[in-house]
Amino acid sequence: DIQMTQSPSTLSASVGDRVTITCRASQSISSWLAWYQQKPGKAPKLLIYDASSLESGVPSRFSGSGSGTEFTLTISSLQPDDFATYYCQQYNSYRTFGQGTKVEIK
């Protein structure tokens, strides 16, 4: 089974900060990686797929990069609406989610 490890688990940041979250796969997954945002009590929201493709309607301050085993989600300028938990998901072999990264207010 492919394991997905996100870092950090929690990130404290301020509005306007550039934020980077890392997701590492236990084996190569090519570019078969997605990123989701989840707010408390709500369903996840798809942000990025195929490692770097922005889902329709998602603000351009979100971007994804990487291939193989290391991937990053970057928020170029953190907005108040962005405080949430972020999950990566691989779909190279079945589907596995990372454990999540909570972005909280500093």
Added chain:
Amino acid sequence: EVQLVESGGGLVKPGGSLRLSCAASGFTFSSYSMNWVRQAPGKGLEWVSSISSSSSYIYYADSVKGRFTISRDNAKNSLYLQMNSLRAEDTAVYYCARDKGVVVYDYWGQGTLVTVSS
């Protein structure tokens, strides 16, 4: 507008059964693979099961294989999850989610809570 509405959650004793439903609207249901994803209280997301548009391909996570059965009725625009031999560790919010076409989930329901407890 795409809508996915889950129902059927509740409190069940260990070893019991429950059937979840997901009513879909706002898109051509029969053209999309569908999925169940769960989230235990305070925990992360866990993919549970997937079914292709015509039910030809079905997949399960190892944690539920042999106990859960996914199905769909394209005439009724509905997705189902039959859950048998439930365990405490199956306690979670269960979401149905539409497959965008590249095995990622672009629309999700609001979730239904399943609690397995004596």
